[in-house]
Amino acid sequence: MTDSFSRAALPQIVVLGTGGTIAGAATGDPSLPGYTAGVLGVDALLQSVPALGRLAQIHTEQVANLDSKDMTFAVWTQLAERVAYWLAQPQIQACVITHGTDTLEETAYFLRLVLDTDKPVILTAAMRPATALNADGPQNLLDAVRVAVHPAARGLGVVCVLHGVVHAARDVTKANTHAVEAFSSGERGPLGEVDGEALRLWRQPVPEAGAPFPLPAASEWPRVELLTNAAGSDSALVCCLISSTALQPRLGGLVVAGTGGGTVHRELEAALRWAEQQGVRVRVASRVGPVRGGADDGLNAVKLRVRLLLELAAQNQAER
Template structure:
C-alpha cells in the first residue's frame, strides 16, 4: 500500500479534532521524590489534568476532553478494567463530537489491554494507547512526548479503521503485534515479527502498512462482565505438572502453555495438559521465545491431544483471545483453532 500521511499545523481551535483522553495510571502518571530516580517510584498517582498540563503543545493538535478511569500500577490490573475501558471507549466513540480516543496505561500489561480492546471495542474511530518508561517526575520523562504523539495519531484520519493502536517513542504499532521488550529503555515497545505500522513525529503521521486481521467491529467478541478463568503455565528444564494440576483443581476453563522453542512442552507438563484437555479444559500452545509462530502438529501432536496452537501470539495475548473465545461459546479444539487462525 502507498504510505498514508497526515500533517497538522497550527489550525484554529474549531478545526482541530476532538480527542478523549482516558487515564488509568501507570508509570506515565508516576512520581518519585528525586528527579534522577527512574525506578522505585509510585505509579498512578498523578491525575490526568496534570498529565495534560505538562504538554502545552496538545492545544496545537487537538481539543482534549479527559476522564480519570483508574489510578493503578498496571501490574495490578484486573480484567474487570478491560470491561470498564471498553464501555467508556464505546461511550465516547458514540459521540459525534469525538474524533478519537487515547488511553494512558502502565507499560507492564499494556500489550494485553491493547489486544483485549482491539478485539472488543466496536468503532472505526482511532483508539490509541500510550504509556511511559520513566515517571512524570524524572529528568527527560518520556510520557509527555508519547502523549502528544498518541493524541496526534488519534486525530489523524489515516488511523481510522486500524483497530487499537499503540503510539510509543514515535512509532505506531498494532495492538495485536506489539510487545514490551525492555525493562528500562524508553524504546521499550516493538512488533518483533513484522514491525511497526508507521510513525508519528512533529505533527506528522505516516502509516506504511495496514492491519489485515479482523478487529473491533469485525469480531464477534464483547468485553463481558464475567471473564472465563484462564491461566498460563510455563515449560522449562525440569518442569513439573504441579501448576497444571493446581489450575485444573481451581476450575480453570483454559490453560495456555508458554512452551520452549516452537511451543514444545516438557513431557510431564504435556501429560498433565492432555489430562486437563480430557476433562474439558481448553489447552493452547504458545511460545516463550518472543518472536516467530507456533506450528500446529509441529512440536506436539495437537490433533491427537486436542490442543490449539497460538500462531504468532505470545502466551499472554493468547490468554486474552482464549478468554474471549470461551466467553463467546467456542469450546471445541477445531473451532478454537479457527479463532486463533483468524484473529
C-alpha cells in the first residue's frame, strides 16, 4: 500500500489557530518561567507532532494569534463563521481549535450555543508554552485530533480535550492557575477520557435550551457587564452603568456572581430591581460555583454572561 493511497483514505479535519499559551514562546531560558502567548502559527504547532499525519489529512487556518485574556467579540464572530464554513464542506469530518486557557471555557460555550452541526468541534490548549522543555501542548493537540476522528465523537457538539480528559463546553472551567491539569467539569464530571488511541465516554452533554442562537455580527454585540457580590457591595456601580452616556452600546444586561447559592447584598439587590425596571436584563449566578436548579442549572457567571449576550443579540435582531 503506497503512502499516498494511505493518506487519501484518512479522514479530513481542519485545525484553526487562535493563539494562546499553546502557541507561546519563551522570552528567555525555556527551562524558566516567562513567555509570550500567541507567537507561533498553527502550522508550526502541527509540525511539532508528526504523529498527526497518520491520523488525518489536516487543513489549517490561522483565525487569530492572541493571548486569550484579550479575546474579543469580533474574533468570536470570525471564529464561529470559519468553523461553520469548514464544517459545511462535506469532506471535513471535524474541527479542532487551538486556544488560550484563560477564556477557553467562554469560547467553548459560545460556540456550543451558536453552531448547528453534529460534527465534532474540539478545543484544546496548554498550560506551558510550546518552547518549554516539558510542553504539554503537543500531547493535548494529539489527543484532540484523536477525538476529532473517532466515530463516537460525532454528536458530542463542542468539547474541550485537555490532558487526556474530555470536557463538555457547558461544564468545563479553569480551576487552577499553574497546574498542568488545570481544568475541571465540576460536580457533573467530564464526558470521558482519551487513553492512548481509545476514547472512553461516560456520559453525553446536557442539551442547551434555545440553541442554536443566531450569530451576532461583529458590530452588533450587546453590552452585558459582570459584577461580583461581596461584603460592602452597594448600588453605586449599577447606577453608574445605567446612567453613563459613555457606554456604547448602552447597558443591556447584568450578570452578578453572587455569594452562596446566588445571593446578593440587600443594597445591590434593590439596585438590580431598579435596573430591571429600566429595561436591563439581570441574571444571578454564584461566585462559589454553579447553582443547582432553574434554567441556568450548571452555568457559572462567565457562561451565564455568554448566554445572556446571545439572548439579547437575538432579541435585538428580531426587533429590527
